[in-house]
Amino acid sequence: MSMVRGALVAGLTGLFVFASPVSDGASQGRLLESYTARLSAADHRTSEGVRHDTAAGVLRQDRANVHRFDAADEEDEVDSFFTDAQTRARFERLVARGLIRPDVRRAIINGTPLVRVTVYPTRVGVELLED
Secondary structure, rough: OOOOOOOOOOHEEEEEEEOOOOOHHHOOOOOOOEEEEOHHHHHHEEOOOOOOOOOOHHHHHHHHHOOOOOOOOOOOOOOOOOOOOOHHHHHHHHHHHOOOOHHHHHHHHHHOEEEEEEOOOOOOOEEEEEE
C-alpha cells in the first residue's frame, strides 16, 4: 500500500463529502486523488443485480466496476485509491454520512451523470459535470 493511500485509509473516518464548485484547494489540504466517472446503468446495480438506492452505493459500485470487475465505462478514469473492497466500503460509508447537495444526489441516484470526484486528506468532493 502506498504511503499516500495508507494515509487516506487511516484518515477515512474523518472524511466528509461536499458537492460544490471547484475551489482552489488551498483550504481543503493537499489533493490526493481526482478522477472523472460516468455513473452508468451498470453502476446502479450491485453485482447481485439489486438496484442501489443511495448515491454512496452508486459511487462505490462505479469504483468496484472499474477495479474489481474490469468493467469501466468509456468516460471512467482509473484512480489509485479505491482498488480494494475495504477502502471502497469505507468510502461508501463516508459518502452516506457526508454532505452532498440534493440535486447532485438526485442526479446520481436517478440518472447517469458524469461526475468529478476529488479526494483530500479530510474530505471527498463530488461535482456534477454533466447530468
